[in-house]
Amino acid sequence: MIMLNNFRYLKLKHDSGSAIEEGIAAGKKMSNRVKVRLRFSIIALITILYVLFAFNASKFAPYDPIAATPSLSLRSPDRNYLFGTDKLGRDVLSRILCGAGPSFFMAFVMVTFVSFLGTAIGMICGYFGGTLDTVIMRFVDILLAFPDTVFAIAVAGMLGPGVINAVIALGMLSWTGFARMARSLTASVRESGYVVQARFNGASTFKIIFKYILPNVAPQIVVMATMRIGSTMLSLASLSFLGLASQPPNPEWGVMVSESKAYMQTAPWMMIYPGLALLITVIIFNLLGDCLRDVMDIKK
Amino acid sequence: MKKYILKRLGQLVIVILGVTLLTFFVTTLTPSDAAEMHYFSMGILPSAEQLEQTREEFGLNDPFMIRYFNWLKGVLRGDFGESLIDSQSIMTLFLRRLPKTIELTAATLLFIIVLSIPLGIVSAVYDNRLPDNVIRFITFCGVAMPGFWMAMLVMYFLGVQLKILPVIGKGDIKSLIMPVLSLGIPMACSYTRQVRAAVLEELSGDYITGIRSRGVAEKRILFCHVLPNAMIPIVNMLGLSLGGLLGGATVVESIYNWRGIGSMVVTAITNRDYPIIQCYVLWMAIIYVCSNLLVDISHYFMDPKLRIKEIVG
Numbered sequence: 001m002i003m004l005n006n007f008r009y010l011k012l013k014h015d016s017g018s019a020i021e022e023g024i025a026a027g028k029k030m031s032n033r034v035k036v037r038l039r040f041s042i043i044a045l046i047t048i049l050y051v052l053f054a055f056n057a058s059k060f061a062p063y064d065p066i067a068a069t070p071s072l073s074l075r076s077p078d079r080n081y082l083f084g085t086d087k088l089g090r091d092v093l094s095r096i097l098c099g100a101g102p103s104f105f106m107a108f109v110m111v112t113f114v115s116f117l118g119t120a121i122g123m124i125c126g127y128f129g130g131t132l133d134t135v136i137m138r139f140v141d142i143l144l145a146f147p148d149t150v151f152a153i154a155v156a157g158m159l160g161p162g163v164i165n166a167v168i169a170l171g172m173l174s175w176t177g178f179a180r181m182a183r184s185l186t187a188s189v190r191e192s193g194y195v196v197q198a199r200f201n202g203a204s205t206f207k208i209i210f211k212y213i214l215p216n217v218a219p220q221i222v223v224m225a226t227m228r229i230g231s232t233m234l235s236l237a238s239l240s241f242l243g244l245a246s247q248p249p250n251p252e253w254g255v256m257v258s259e260s261k262a263y264m265q266t267a268p269w270m271m272i273y274p275g276l277a278l279l280i281t282v283i284i285f286n287l288l289g290d291c292l293r294d295v296m297d298i299k300k
Numbered sequence: 301m302k303k304y305i306l307k308r309l310g311q312l313v314i315v316i317l318g319v320t321l322l323t324f325f326v327t328t329l330t331p332s333d334a335a336e337m338h339y340f341s342m343g344i345l346p347s348a349e350q351l352e353q354t355r356e357e358f359g360l361n362d363p364f365m366i367r368y369f370n371w372l373k374g375v376l377r378g379d380f381g382e383s384l385i386d387s388q389s390i391m392t393l394f395l396r397r398l399p400k401t402i403e404l405t406a407a408t409l410l411f412i413i414v415l416s417i418p419l420g421i422v423s424a425v426y427d428n429r430l431p432d433n434v435i436r437f438i439t440f441c442g443v444a445m446p447g448f449w450m451a452m453l454v455m456y457f458l459g460v461q462l463k464i465l466p467v468i469g470k471g472d473i474k475s476l477i478m479p480v481l482s483l484g485i486p487m488a489c490s491y492t493r494q495v496r497a498a499v500l501e502e503l504s505g506d507y508i509t510g511i512r513s514r515g516v517a518e519k520r521i522l523f524c525h526v527l528p529n530a531m532i533p534i535v536n537m538l539g540l541s542l543g544g545l546l547g548g549a550t551v552v553e554s555i556y557n558w559r560g561i562g563s564m565v566v567t568a569i570t571n572r573d574y575p576i577i578q579c580y581v582l583w584m585a586i587i588y589v590c591s592n593l594l595v596d597i598s599h600y601f602m603d604p605k606l607r608i609k610e611i612v613g
């Protein structure tokens with residue numbers, strides 16, 4: 001009977017010609033996956049090259065990024081000074097190059113730390129539930145009420161200006177996103193068949209969380225963390241721009257744009273190039289996040 | 301529904317108490333104190349007795365909980381205290397700043413809606429074809445745009461290069477354009493992407509295939525069936541943005557010298573003017589709960605499924 005049914009099914013499919021169509025669709029899907037992987041590989045390569053470059057960029061800098069040479073003040077871009085010079089006669093290109101490494105490093109360290117912390121908190125809340133969960137999630141709700149720049153400004157303002165303080169200020173808010181994500185993912189698989197089975201088989205809570213739940217949570221967290229690197233660099237630069245993070249004379253992009261404010265009419269290159277560097281960096285990390293999501297086949 | 305709103309308002313009280321208590325606590329932890337800042341702002345180096353006297357005056361010597369309750373009592377009477385820097389009533393200061401922020405918020409939201417919804421729809425309808433690719437490329441770059449840089453570029457191109465707008469506004473409608481563009485363009489980009497995703501999601505629904513097979517015109521499908529459903533997540537986002545914008549656009553306000561809530565709170569933070577910060581925090585909490593409530597209520601009207609649930613039980 002079953003065979004007959006199968007046969008009929010096959011025949012029906014064959015009749016309508018949909019088997020061929022299905023084959024084509026499957027082929028398309030395959031080639032789509034190949035495309036997605038190819039794109040991911042290219043972007044990943046670009047990112048790796050970018051990071052390597054960022055950390056060694058100061059070696060490529062043609063001039064000293066900090067020492068002032070007043071005689072070269074506000075030179076427009078030419079062959080010797082590709083991006084021009086600033087008020088103190090410092091080469092804008094050299095300053096941009098030297099600013100790349102520290103900005104990325106700070107954002108990377110913060111995002112890594114915060115994603116681990118947020119994931120741990122979120123998974124604990126999602127797995128155990130109860131009062132602890134309610135209290136922490138209400139707390140997260142409250143934190144989310146604040147626009148992140150305002151919150152970071154408030155914390156940075158209280159702790160005093162400085163890069164480390166700015167990173168702490170941003171970190172205090174950004175763990176909440178990871179915690180929420182990890183919590184909802186954990187809660188969604190907590191009662192699923194294989195987790196219940198593992199519990200019946202006497203697996204320890206520790207093992208269940210790490211072996212059965214973490215693999216469900218990790219991909220999304222990795223994607224989210226990648227996306228966050230770009231936005232964290234943006235926020236840090238904004239804080240520097242407001243004078244709360246990196247301080248002059250450090251070659252930081254936000255500081256550079258802030259310094260250019262007074263010379264907008266006479267030396268627009270002081271403002272344009274650092275911003276462009278930041279824009280490109282953020283685009284690279286956003287692209288990486290996008291491709292990573294496609295490769296891991298995660299829906300938004 | 302009424303019960304729900306009441307429950308939400310109850311939540312408001314809890315959130316407000318929690319948030320204000322937290323900020324009160326944080327402000328007590330900070331190293332420099334308000335009495336010192338009060339003198340520094342006047343350019344006086346205070347003696348120890350003067351400091352002690354001012355602390356007594358500001359009530360800084362009282363225990364933490366007593367100070368908190370005193371503040372809370374004042375708030376219930378509509379008295380937010382005085383600024384530590386220039387002894388102005390905070391309520392007046394706040395109410396003077398608020399219209400500017402509301403103006404900016406309304407204009408920016410309008411800009412976002414007008415720009416992003418049509419673009420998002422076009423992008424979704426031309427999925428993976430030229431218009432879509434162009435829109436996606438531009439919005440992708442726009443999302444990555446540093447806000448402060450955007451503001452300066454707008455100022456540079458419109459104010460310095462083309463000279464069509466004054467760099468420093470006089471407070472008329474013209475001076476609104478540049479801040480709105482700086483705030484709105486990056487936001488509109490992310491909205492366009494969201495609208496596109498939402499419309500595509502709806503277009504792929506089975507009910508659309510059904511309607512299409514009945515021969516309903518594409519335009520009708522798009523505007524009568526897809527859009528109302530696709531707008532639900534967008535309204536959700538708008539609610540969040542409304543809250544964020546009413547909290548003040550710190551960077552843009554400080555660049556354009558816009559005298560709204562955002563620049564007020566930045567000044568207050570640098571001056572450690574705690575009563576203003578407290579008032580601001582309270583404002584944020586109220587906005588947060590209210591904008592969430594607004595979103596939920598609008599869901600109720602936009603999503604028939606929710607209404608049916610209520611009738612069926």
